[in-house]
Amino acid sequence: MSKTRALVTAAVVVALATVGLTPAASAEGPAGQAAQRITVDLGQPEGDIMYGANGALYALSDDGVPSDAILAPLKLSTITQKPEGGLQHPNGDALTVSESFFRNGGGDVYVMMQDIYEEWPYEDLGLADYLPKVDSITRQVSGHARSDDFVLVPFNEPDLIWYGLNASDPAQYARNRDRFLADWRTVYERIRAVDPDIRIAGPNESRYDRRFLPDFYAYARDHDVLPDVTTWHELSSSSLRDFQGNYDHYRALERQLGIGPLPINIDEYANRRDLSVPGQLVQWVSMFERNKVYADQAYWDMAGNLDGNVVQTNIPNGGWWFFRWYAAMTGETVRVTPPNPDTIDTLQGLATLDTERRQSHAVVGGSDGDADVVFRDVPAATFGSTVSVTVAEAGWSGYEGAHAAPRVLSRATARVATDGTVTVPLRGMDRMSAYRVVLTPAGSGTPDQPTVPWRAAHEAEDATITAGQIYTQGTVQNANGYATSGTRDVGSLNQPESRVAFDVSVPTTGAYDVDVYYGNQSGAPATQTVTVDGAAPTTVDYPSTLNWTYRGIRTVRLQLTAGDHTLTLAKGAGEVTLDRIVLTPAATPRAEYEATLADTTGNPRYDYGSSTGPGTGALVLGSGDSVIFDVFAPRDGYYTLTPRHTGGRLTLDAHGTTLTATPGQPLRVLLQAGNNRITATGSATVRSLDVTGAGDITGLATYQDTTATLAGQARITDNPHASGGSHIGWLGGPDTSARWTVQAPRAGRYLLFVHYANDERADSDHAYNADVISRTADISVNGGPARRATFRNSYSWSNFWSLAVPVTLERGSNTLTFTNPTGLAPDLDLIRLAPVRG
Missing domain, CATH: 2.60.40.1180 (Golgi alpha-mannosidase II)
Structure with missing residues (x-):
């Protein structure tokens, strides 16, 4: 049962x-x-408030991955990346990704200098090999226009790598310690010889080390090689218990030695089971923010998704919203x-x-x-x-x-x-x-009461399982296992008779959305059949995820009568793991975004004279003021946006299009799946921006791969998972292109949705990082200057994702040309196009 x-x-x-x-x-x-x-x-x-704990190791993989709309709301204080051209990973170069990081209000970029090496743990070729690399990295960073916003990290986990500072034998520890201290001084002085002012962080051990740190800081003080930032890692569930004691011990050590206080960055924190999970993240972030330290989430899987908090390129998961809440906190x-x-x-x-x-x-x-x-x-x-x-x-x-x-x-x-x-x-x-x-x-009036729908969750491990196996994931004892609801899931559903039968009960007759939490590492989309009470089956398709336990959600809509039912998911093509299902009544999505809780520019006034509407008052905008709403769209399409405001017209900016709204006037606006930054200006009192809809695609023009004109080596390739059974592949190299002729009903700003697949990966065997690679395409409108778009890895050559690219078109016929003269673009399925203003 x-x-x-x-x-x-x-x-x-x-x-x-x-x-x-x-x-x-x-x-x-x-x-x-x-x-x-x-x-x-x-x-x-x-x-x-510092927002110190919102950092991430390898948060960004490329300029545009994640998207600006994902980065800007989070107020990221720090990120940690590899040196430009570093061999440890195929992407995430510090100087390259710093452009989008700084563009979206980012603070400091930490450069993990030893990630210049290819192997993990780093190959030890001696200091003679490392020092020229130190010189080169320092010169590169020092030459950046914002070099003051970079911090160099010369060593990574020296207790485990190269130096063995964790040696249990006292004599061996002393020898290893002295070698590291001498090398620290040499590297430190080498950096200072290139740039006397650049900040240096260390010693950067894998844990807080009460034996070594007194030796290190005494030596560093006496030899004038103190780091500008103290760093260490907190990578165990026990950190939630021990960090406060570690922090207090360190501050006492500073006082004892007469140094500091230095800024602290816990530049790797948390386990796989914590990332993406709001209830876990709050435990980590609260203790770091309380102590006013910086902290970067650990990089366990892939670069470019903020360490597990971003879906695809632009779609938030629950972890992203937690950090969005953190960024919205102001004051003390x-x-x-x-x-x-x-x-x-x-x-x-x-x-x-x-x-x-x-x-x-x-x-x-x-x-x-x-x-x-x-x-x-x-x-x-x-x-x-x-x-x-x-x-x-x-x-x-x-x-x-x-x-x-x-x-x-x-x-x-x-x-x-x-x-x-x-x-x-x-x-x-x-x-x-x-x-x-x-x-x-509280002001006059009564806040609107939200509609909180009925929900019921059912764990797969508690269902009736045929030809499957229950696995335990993400416990304190197995902290680097992936997060799983109830710490268990059901896998090995790879036999013809494999199935999981859930006993469910719903309160009323109607349509229900069933969210299936699943994993799919089969390399291609997989399927199951779903039956209700043994009736005729329907097929559920599951796109690939990074691995069996890297949980995604697939939603199935079912018609159910009030009362008890048996809902069965049975093996189809490929294989998936099942974690849980969540049932809710089907409904048109609707959200109210409170103006007083949104980002602002200028100096708007907060008015709490009335508690009507969302209950949190209103924002009074004057000249030069604006409010920025982060609006979620479940899929690409048109939505109804209604500003709840008084006092005159309000101007909204959406994807470069200006829309004017009078009080109570709904607007039909094209949004991309995921987060959309909508800016409102005008002399008006704004209570909220109300958004409804599931993504109407009426008015979106679709152009299949077969309608493109191809040049060079680009060619149409069969693919049963593409929308029309084929896609454009081999799009790359000189004189190679794909060109569509599209029609625009009027001149103006459009969103171009590019449906693509990309599963290029580095030719490496890293111990735990996936080393996925993004691909790029240059998109030119009517032969004009090309705009480069970056397409994140989609986990399978048969997983077709959508990337939105704003373009400006003339009325009538326009050409859109895709090229990549220096490499391969992603495989292209189709493009969709529509004006932002509906």
């Missing part, structure tokens, strides 16, 4: 109806146990007291207070069950006597599962208690989710 997992939905809505009125001590969960309490003390500031962080400090896999959180914007944000997660978020010392001067409370959830959607804008679970107003507290009960939490609680002053 399959087991339904209770999900946080209506329970939160009911609880928030009494927010601030029910004493937290009396709140009990369904099992009769008292809810956990996590306290947010608004009277205990910790300093300006405040003290958060969890029920179990410094404890692995427990409820943790971070919070801010911005007295100018009159907002407090708290993000909590990491535990199942019930909790009370208690805001203490709520300042009357900032919030008054009544607050508006908004609760939203960012869930886990797998590494390759798209996540829509986080669901708002409840909106309410509540009086601040006489002791200055506001208690927000959360009931039925999922440990893999993160929850955001926002307090703003």
Whole structure:
């Protein structure tokens, strides 16, 4: 029998109806146990928020991977990449990716200098071989126009690589230590000889080393070779328990030696089981932000997807939305007291207070069950006597599962208690989710109540399994296993009789969306058949994922009658693993994006006179002000955008097209799948941008591969997984091109959706990195200057993804020419085209 997992939905809505009125001590969960309490003390500031923990190792692989729309909202403080031309990986060169990083507001680029080498662990060819490489890397970085924004990391994990600083024998340790210290000094001085001002980071061990660090810093102080930034790695689940002690030990060491305090960058953190999982990430980020250190997520799989938080090039998953929430926090962080400090896999959180914007944000997660978020010392001067409370959830959607804008679970107003507290009960939490609680002053009126749909999740391991095997993934003991719901999944479904039968029950008759969490490493799209109560089967297709446990989501729409059913997924072509299914009633997607919680430019005013609508007040725009909304689209297509504003016309900029909206006027706008940055300007009071639709493709012109004119070696190749049974391949080299003649109903800005496949990989056998390679194509409109587009690896030559490229067309006939004179472009299936303004 399959087991339904209770999900946080209506329970939160009911609880928030009494927010601030029910004493937290009396709140009990369904099992009769008292809810956990996590306290947010608004009277205990910790300093300006740093956004320090949003960094990532090999976050970017190429200029454009990930997209600007993915990078810009995150306010990335640091990334760590390889030297230009480094052999450790095929992409992720620091100078190359710095262009898009800086373009989107990035902070510092750390250069892992030893990644100039090809082997892992690095081949030890001696210092004589390394020093010329150090000279070259330093000169390259020093010559960059923004060299002040780079940090050189001369050694990577010297405790494990080259030096053996982890030796257990004291005499061997002493010899290894002395060799490293001498080499550190030599390399440090070599860098300084090239550029006296460039920053240097180290010693960069794989862990916090209480034996070695006192020796290192004493030596570095005495020989004037102190790093500008202290770095080490936290790569174990035990880091969630031990980091605070490590940090305190280090700061005490600085005081003892009379150095610093130096900035700290934990330039590799977290395990595979943590990445992409909001409830895990909040545990790591909260402890780093609390201590005001920088930190970069570890690179376990591939470059270019922000270490597991981006789907394809432009699509957010649940982890991305967690970091988007983090980036939206402003003001000062405040003290958060969890029920179990410094404890692995427990409820943790971070919070801010911005007295100018009159907002407090708290993000909590990491535990199942019930909790009370208690805001203490709520300042009357900032919030008054009544607050508006908004609760939203960012869930886990797998590494390759798209996540829509986080669901708002409840909106309410509540009086601040006489002791200055506001208690927000959360009931039925999922440990893999993160929850955001926002307090703003309450005005007149009542916030709109969100529609929180019924949901039910069923774990595959609890279903009836035929010819399959249950595997355990992503536990504390196997922390570098991939994240999996319930820490188990079902694999080896490779026999003709393999199937998984779920017992489900739905409350009403109608259409339901069934999200299937799966993995597919078969090298091509795979299929299963789905049956309901033994009726006629339908086919579910599963695109390739990076591996069997790199979880994606495939959605199947089924008609179900109210009551109990058996839903069976049986083997078809290829093989997949199954993690869980989640059922929700089918509905047209709709989201409200609150203006007061969005990015802004200029100096808009925050007006909380009314709590109607989304409940978080309104943004008053003046001359030079703007508000930037991050709008999710489930697929390429047209959507209805309705700004909820007063005071006159509002101008929206979408993909380079300017649209003017009067109050209440809906606009039909073409969006790309994933995140879309929509900027609103004008002298108006803006409450929200409301977006509805599932991606209407009416009006999108489609041009198949067979309608292109080919030159050179480009040719049509059969492929049963392409839309028309074939695609354009071998598009690359001199005098080779594919040219489409397209029709534009009017002049203006269009989105060109290029459907492509690319599975080029480096000819290497890295221990754990996939070393996928992006391909590029130069796209020219009407023979004009070409624009280079970068196409991320799609895991299979039969996985066709879509990349949106804005183009400006003339009315009537236009030519679009694809070339790549220096290499091979991706395989092209088809192109679609439509004006941004619908």
